[in-house]
Amino acid sequence: MPAITGKDYILRINQLKANIWHEGKKIIGNISEHPTYKGAIKSQAMLYDLQHQEDVKDLMTYFSPQTGDRVGTSFLQPKTKEDLTKRRKMTMEWAKTNGGMLGRSPDYMNTVLMSFAASASILEGKENCFPENLVHFYEQAREQDLSFTHTFINPQVNRSQLYFEDAEEPISATIIDKNKEGLVVKGAKLLATQGGMTDELLVLSPGGITSKANAFAFSVPSDINGLKFITRESFVNGESSFNYPLSSRFEEIDTIVVFDDVVVPWERVFFYDNLEVANSFKNQSAFLPFTLHQVVCRQVVKTKFLLGVAQSIVDTINISEYQHIQEKVTEIIVALETMEALLTKAEWNASIDEFGLMRPELAPLQVASCTYPTVYSKLTEIIQILGSSGMISIPTEKDFNSEIRGDLTKYLQSATKDGKERVQLFRLAWDLTMSAFGTRQTQYERFFFGHPIRLTSELYHSYDKTEYINLIHKFLKSKG
Numbered sequence: 185m186p187a188i189t190g191k192d193y194i195l196r197i198n199q200l201k202a203n204i205w206h207e208g209k210k211i212i213g214n215i216s217e218h219p220t221y222k223g224a225i226k227s228q229a230m231l232y233d234l235q236h237q238e239d240v241k242d243l244m245t246y247f248s249p250q251t252g253d254r255v256g257t258s259f260l261q262p263k264t265k266e267d268l269t270k271r272r273k274m275t276m277e278w279a280k281t282n283g284g285m286l287g288r289s290p291d292y293m294n295t296v297l298m299s300f301a302a303s304a305s306i307l308e309g310k311e312n313c314f315p316e317n318l319v320h321f322y323e324q325a326r327e328q329d330l331s332f333t334h335t336f337i338n339p340q341v342n343r344s345q346l347y348f349e350d351a352e353e354p355i356s357a358t359i360i361d362k363n364k365e366g367l368v369v370k371g372a373k374l375l376a377t378q379g380g381m382t383d384e385l386l387v388l389s390p391g392g393i394t395s396k397a398n399a400f401a402f403s404v405p406s407d408i409n410g411l412k413f414i415t416r417e418s419f420v421n422g423e424s425s426f427n428y429p430l431s432s433r434f435e436e437i438d439t440i441v442v443f444d445d446v447v448v449p450w451e452r453v454f455f456y457d458n459l460e461v462a463n464s465f466k467n468q469s470a471f472l473p474f475t476l477h478q479v480v481c482r483q484v485v486k487t488k489f490l491l492g493v494a495q496s497i498v499d500t501i502n503i504s505e506y507q508h509i510q511e512k513v514t515e516i517i518v519a520l521e522t523m524e525a526l527l528t529k530a531e532w533n534a535s536i537d538e539f540g541l542m543r544p545e546l547a548p549l550q551v552a553s554c555t556y557p558t559v560y561s562k563l564t565e566i567i568q569i570l571g572s573s574g575m576i577s578i579p580t581e582k583d584f585n586s587e588i589r590g591d592l593t594k595y596l597q598s599a600t601k602d603g604k605e606r607v608q609l610f611r612l613a614w615d616l617t618m619s620a621f622g623t624r625q626t627q628y629e630r631f632f633f634g635h636p637i638r639l640t641s642e643l644y645h646s647y648d649k650t651e652y653i654n655l656i657h658k659f660l661k662s663k664g
């Protein structure tokens with residue numbers, strides 16, 4: 185099956201019947217109709233529909249090298265700068281439909297898989313490694329347009345560097361047995377965003393592991409025997425897009441993943457029991473530059489969304505004459521231009537890598553990923569400050585449909601909008617920055633790619649500083 189439509193996606197996800205636990209109960213019935221999942225599933229379905237929309241289908245798809253069918257552009261292994269540009273435009277096209285709020289739109293994980301498969305040669309000849317499984321699985325995912333979530337973080341039991349898990353039964357997902365069908369895995373992983381609403385779950389060991397039993401990479405269908413998703417509390421307060429413009433549409437539920445003796449079929453195993461590979465594959469592969477490229481594209485779109493909300497508030501209550509307001513909006517402009525400049529530099533300096541991919545320059549993308557986790561929370565704070573009490577005086581759609589409508593329309597009017605239009609804007613600003621959905625977005629941007637401190641440390645170690653050291657040596661030797 186080539187690039188799917190939204191209907192295909194919904195049908196497949198409903199058929200899966202993954203084992204999902206929500207508020208103490210197992211979800212029974214169609215997941216696409218469940219109040220917590222339905223908004224995000226519908227929004228994700230719209231992304232798949234774009235792959236078939238006449239005016240953008242050439243951007244959203246390309247012709248499979250295997251079948252000649254149209255397949256999703258996020259699976260494209262870029263060989264030229266044009267390919268890389270196409271990938272950027274595709275990600276931005278998808279992100280525009282949700283203001284960058286869907287952190288795990290399918291292009292994120294498709295990019296992860298694409299980059300891993302392109303780097304499969306790293307695994308060749310290494311113990312307990314199956315590069316051919318990885319390549320074959322990528323091809324299958326591309327041809328069937330499979331959707332993915334992933335999980336790699338172990339439960340937050342004890343993060344001391346000296347901690348070694350020695351519980352009787354595994355807490356972190358662990359290989360407890362091997363048989364002729366595959367690996368037997370027991371334990372848990374935190375966390376999987378969109379858990380239960382994707383075809384597949386890609387499972388990887390986190391960096392810095394010390395036990396072979398925790399060293400693995402594989403993918404399993406979301407409904408495989410023994411796999412359980414446990415959701416957090418839902419942040420969907422209702423279906424009204426007036427009241428909850430973002431959470432009603434883009435709530436990507438986060439889940440804890442439990443493996444109860446899950447048998448991972450051998451053909452789905454990419455590597456296991458190999459500490460050296462588990463701790464190095466991610467960074468040696470093309471994962472970082474390509475995944476960060478997708479991430480920064482989405483974050484640029486998200487920053488534009490924030491800027492649009494901020495300036496709309498400024499115009500609506502007419503506060504643009506104040507210098508500190510100008511300074512605050514300018515801070516968002518600076519963030520946007522900085523992120524775009526970093527993205528442009530990464531693409532400008534792209535070059536063919538050892539896997540034959542047109543790889544964007546890594547350092548500017550790393551800089552973006554070190555910057556955004558701290559900048560994003562400042563940007564949301566700016567919106568809270570601009571909106572002030574307006575973020576609180578936000579009656580609901582029901583109020584506007586009641587007999588007090590007249591009061592609200594009159595007393596909540598603004599310089600440029602009637603009461604209802606003004607409240608609609610402020611409800612958006614609230615859902616973006618203050619609701620449970622909004623604060624989760626902030627936590628997501630802080631942590632979804634790992635600890636900010638680890639990201640800075642990685643940049644420190646990978647950044648080539650030789651030229652600058654030589655400059656100083658030369659300077660010190662020179663005479664005035």
Ligand SMILES: Cc1cc2nc3c(=O)[nH]c(=O)nc-3n(C[C@H](O)[C@H](O)[C@H](O)COP(=O)(O)OP(=O)(O)OC[C@H]3O[C@@H](n4cnc5c(N)ncnc54)[C@H](O)[C@@H]3O)c2cc1C
Pocket residue numbers: 333334335336337340343374375376377378438624627628631632633634635636637
């Ligand atoms: C909204 C959201 C969605 C997510 N979605 C996914 C997903 O879909 N799939 C997935 O696999 N992961 C996901 N994650 C997990 C994410 O990758 C982790 O949050 C991140 O890697 C940090 O790990 P942790 O949360 O376990 O924090 P911890 O490691 O427990 O850190 C807690 C605190 O201690 C500090 N700390 C811990 N160890 C060290 C150290 N060695 N050096 C310095 N400081 C340290 C951290 O900086 C942090 O401040 C998601 C996270 C969030 C918040």
